[in-house]
Amino acid sequence: EAQVTQNPRYLITVTGKKLTVTCSQNMNHEYMSWYRQDPGLGLRQIYYSMNVEVTDKGDVPEGYKVSRKEKRNFPLILESPSPNQTSLYFCASSLVTVGSYNEQFFGPGTRLTVL
Amino acid sequence: AQKITQTQPGMFVQEKEAVTLDCTYDTSDQSYGLFWYKQPSSGEMIFLIYQGSYDEQNATEGRYSLNFQKARKSANLVISASQLGDSAMYFCAMREQTSYDKVIFGPGTSLSVIP
Numbered sequence: 538e539a540q541v542t543q544n545p546r547y548l549i550t551v552t553g554k555k556l557t558v559t560c561s562q563n564m565n566h567e568y569m570s571w572y573r574q575d576p577g578l579g580l581r582q583i584y585y586s587m588n589v590e591v592t593d594k595g596d597v598p599e600g601y602k603v604s605r606k607e608k609r610n611f612p613l614i615l616e617s618p619s620p621n622q623t624s625l626y627f628c629a630s631s632l633v634t635v636g637s638y639n640e641q642f643f644g645p646g647t648r649l650t651v652l
Numbered sequence: 653a654q655k656i657t658q659t660q661p662g663m664f665v666q667e668k669e670a671v672t673l674d675c676t677y678d679t680s681d682q683s684y685g686l687f688w689y690k691q692p693s694s695g696e697m698i699f700l701i702y703q704g705s706y707d708e709q710n711a712t713e714g715r716y717s718l719n720f721q722k723a724r725k726s727a728n729l730v731i732s733a734s735q736l737g738d739s740a741m742y743f744c745a746m747r748e749q750t751s752y753d754k755v756i757f758g759p760g761t762s763l764s765v766i767p
Contacts (some may be wrong), residue, residue, distance in 0.1 A: 577759055579758050585755075587753050638684070640699040646696065
């Protein structure tokens with residue numbers, strides 16, 4: 538089944554304790570992205586990657602890191618989480634087609650609470 | 653400045669009636685893509701419909717259609733014959749040619765279908 542998986546789905550942690558949220562897709566998509574969703578703000582892009590070893594900042598990258606060592610995986614790293622990073626996080630992927638705009642496939646989301 | 657505007661934070665519609673969810677966007681690109689996603693209370697993000705800026709016809713997918721007015725920079729989602737399962741958050745999103753790798757979402761509209 539074509540899908541984007543994220544782990545964990547739920548996480549409660551404390552300020553300053555490093556964590557990683559994993560994201561994996563099995564559709565051979567070039568493009569992957571991380572978003573955070575907060576009430577009234579919609580989805581805001583954190584980081585994205587157009588291909589392996591190519592990553593760039595979205596609109597709200599502060600406090601986050603990513604890596605893209607393999608095409609299928611795009612982990613999100615919070616080196617020192619703070620309470621303002623409490624949010625719902627989505628990973629998404631899509632094809633990259635010249636001259637076309639492809640829809641994204643989303644993971645199920647990770648609800649993160651930082652105390 | 654906000655690039656995607658969804659002016660209706662919440663909407664109600666009677667079951668079996670049609671409803672229009674508004675989306676206006678701001679871009680100076682000639683080529684871009686517009687998307688609508690649905691987020692039910694379970695939290696997943698579901699792709700509904702896509703409209704390319706050069707598409708001459710308005711997009712349709714089953715009960716979903718997109719009322720695309722390029723000169724007015726609007727891309728309203730029309731849901732015909734509303735069903736109880738249509739109750740959800742709906743997000744409008746855009747991908748632009750000059751910043752293809754960035755995806756911009758609107759703040760969303762919460763739709764409630766009344767029996």
